[in-house]
Amino acid sequence: MIATHPLAPMTADEYRATREAVRAAGLLGETTRFAYVGLEEPPKPDVLAHRDGDPVPRAARAFLIDVHTGQSDDVVVDLTAGRVARRHRLDPRTDGQVPILDEDFAKADELVHADPQWQAAMARRGLTDLSLVRACPLTAGSFGLDGEDGRRMVRVLAFVQEHPKDLAWAHPVDGVVAYVDLIEGAVLSVVDAAGHPVPAETGDYDDPAVRGPERTTLRPIEITQPEGVSFTLDGHRLQWEGWSLRVGFDAREGLVLHQIDVQDRPVVYRASIAEMVVPYGDPAPARFFQTYFDNGEYLIGKFANSLELGCDCLGEIVYLDATVADDHGEPRVIRNAVCIHEEDFGVLWKHTDIFSGSAQTRRQRRLVISFFCTVGNYDYGFYWYLYLDGTIEFEAKLTGVVWTAAHPGPGHPYATEVAPGLAAPAHQHLFSARLDMTVDGTTNAVDEIDVRGLPVGPDNPYGNAIVRDVTRLRRESQADRLAAPEKGRVWRIANPGVRNRLGQETAYVLHPQPGPTLLADGSTTLARRAAFATRHLWVTAYDPAERYPAGDFVNQHPGGAGLPAFRAADRDIDGTDIVLWHTFGPTHFPRPEDWPVMPVERCGFTLRPYGFFDRNPTLDIPAPTAGDHCHAGGRYEH
Incomplete structure (x- = not known):
């Protein structure tokens, strides 16, 4: 299959072509393994300039290791020319190791x-x-x-x-x-x-x-769309209710969304969960080292589940397969890896007017794009939601089995006893979302917005005034930030060159879900390796080589790579092409209720339009019909 777009996921033939190019370059021996193979995406300007029918240059990136000698190489294969275009020999002492095979x-x-x-x-x-x-x-x-x-x-x-x-x-x-x-x-x-x-x-x-005996009291819930779904999927291009995007998949990042547009206007060029670190908080001699970078060390996309209708997804479902490479560089297809469907999401807007007598209700709906992976004991669901009102939301669902150890007895501060003699240590799950923004184009800037009340004074005699403090983040050195829930802190991504009808910069606002950042002591190698997790927000200038918040080679890296290195350039981020990196996730002291299998815990963030539209963009949503049961009936009991 020949790719028709620069961002189309790699095909099985392209994985085989990558392997053949590596062999032809003399880099593939009996003991050579492929720790990672993925699409080497073209720079953003090249992709944005692409038009249907244009040539589609393709390249792949591969991490190689000789399992006999330990020699590792980072190579880029020009798939169009069928040759290795770049090769870098890794020094494991300074560069780190390639991911686990x-x-x-x-x-x-x-x-x-x-x-x-x-x-x-x-x-x-x-x-x-x-x-x-x-x-x-x-x-x-x-x-x-x-x-x-x-x-x-x-x-x-x-x-x-x-x-x-x-x-x-x-x-x-x-x-x-x-x-x-x-x-x-x-x-x-x-x-x-x-x-x-x-x-x-x-x-x-x-x-x-x-x-125990299974419950018999739950009655069926059926979700049907008798006229079919409202979205269309052409290859990997997805369209729904004014939204347009491309669905990608990568062995390291899992689900990747490209070129998210709404009403033919760009919002996000590329969205992914680029890293996740899971540090455990038990200093015991046999457990002090437990810290896992699930993306960079294990490659979460390789562990994607094949989803099943009625279990993982309900309703009218469209699935996408994902293709990854095995240790030998051969393609492996994960059936039904990505689930796409619509969900009713309650009331969108509603008002009963006391003057006009108008009583109107509209229903919210969202498009769901998701996948699930199992990494050891934990299972993670990654859900991207697009809403009718222009909102973008990400939600991670954490489930599976908590990590366990023997419980030493009462007063142990680092773990919870979840069963007799069984402990579940405290830990964190800290995700890093990489959000390559294009709000109405590639000229963007970020404002940090806090709210506060004013003291009583001549202009505020009754002390009820509320104002916003708006601070523009102008350079990378100013843009590693912490959330401040007591200030209602949000970050507005605006386009200084585009105005709405009120003269305001068009924008989207990132609403974080505040929680503790990395709790490991700042002097540790862990803090140096997971420095991205010490802040809720980083803003950097776009660079196609800066893909991963903890660096390219996380496994056994001594630290300092990724965002700290990117930030050191101290580039201008005021009205230019920028990338946001948002850290979020729970700090988990497990409960007895989390054993033996953990009910889903959720975390995430929201991107909401702010002055991007001139008014409520959902005024054209039709009222529910009688067939949707929007009436005053219902069951009454007394």
Whole structure:
């Protein structure tokens, strides 16, 4: 299949062509693996200048590693010319490591099971049948520990799975962690700290004895659209009620939305969740290292679920497949990876007028574009919503199984006991949304807006005045900001060159969902590696090479890459092409109610038009018809 647009997702043929170009360049040996392959997107000006029928140059980026020597390369393949156009050899001491491979999990499992130190640690806990012990390889981080500099490593914890349907997370083997060198194929050391008994209570929520009898009181809810959906999908171009965008998918970022326009006016050029860091807050010797960059270290898109109608999505659904590359650079198709559908969302606007007698109600509706992925114990849903009134919203849904350890007893400050002897450590989930803005074009600026009340004075004799303080962020050095819920702080992205009928700059406003930023001490390597998570907002000048908030190679990177490095240029961001980076997410002290499987927790943010339209843009929405049951009837009981 030949791509007809510069931003079309890579096809299976293009993955194969990438592999062939790498082979032809002499970079593909028997022990070479592809840690990542994705579309190398053209610069924004080139894409914006593209017109239907124009030539479509295509390129791919690949991270290669020789699993025998550890040598890693960052290459760009010109798919149009069929050759490697750029190659950069990585220095793991300064550049970090390429992401984890699928085969690394099996390799680490095999190594620890064969290691005498690890076997002895299991035996000291009475675990003699090692076939029941599940090794859990985890990214190693960067802590400056002796002998680790430059090594490609994982750290391996363990859980017991007593039978094939048993929930292994219910039985952590506390206090034991193996440090594994993936290139040497060796267990470097085994930390065997003072441990506690393996928790015994089952967590198998499929077991009727655990979940109890199923409810019989829930009546069916059916969502139907007898005339079909209101959106159209042409390849990956999606149109709905004045909205137009392109739906993309990447192994690292998962769902990516391109060129989001409303009423033929641009709003966002590119929107994605570019990184997510999950730092745990238990300093125990076997757990201090637990911090996961799910995008940059694991590649969340590779773990996308194949969604099922009636389970993951309700109503009239359109699915898109996603194609990613496996460890050998071969294409792998994830069926039904992206779900697209419409949802009723309650009242859009309503008024009963006391003078005219007019009584009007309109229903809100939203278009939903989503995918779900499973990364280890957690499951994440990524949902983008487009609304009839021009609002854009993102929501992450967090579910799955909380991480577990043995609970040492009352007074333990770093975790919650969720079952007898079973602890769930405190942790954070901090997402970074990359929002490449184009509000009415590429000339944008950001205002920070706070609200405050004025004191009693000559102009405010009754003390009821409320004003806004508006501060324009003019340079990158001024634009790493914290949310301030006590001030109602929002950030307005305006186009200084475009005015509405009232003479105001057209704009969208970012409404954050405030919460703690990264809580790790600022002196730590974690704080240097996850510096993006120390602020709720960063604003940078557009640069096509600046894609990831923690840098290109997050795995075992010593820190300082990504947003701190971008910000150091201190470029002008007042009335130019800009990118917003928004950090959000929960700090989670788990509850007993989160065990054995966690009800969804939600977090996200909203982009709302502010002076972008001249008036309410939904005045043309028709009133609900009798068929929609908009009347004063209903069931009455007394």
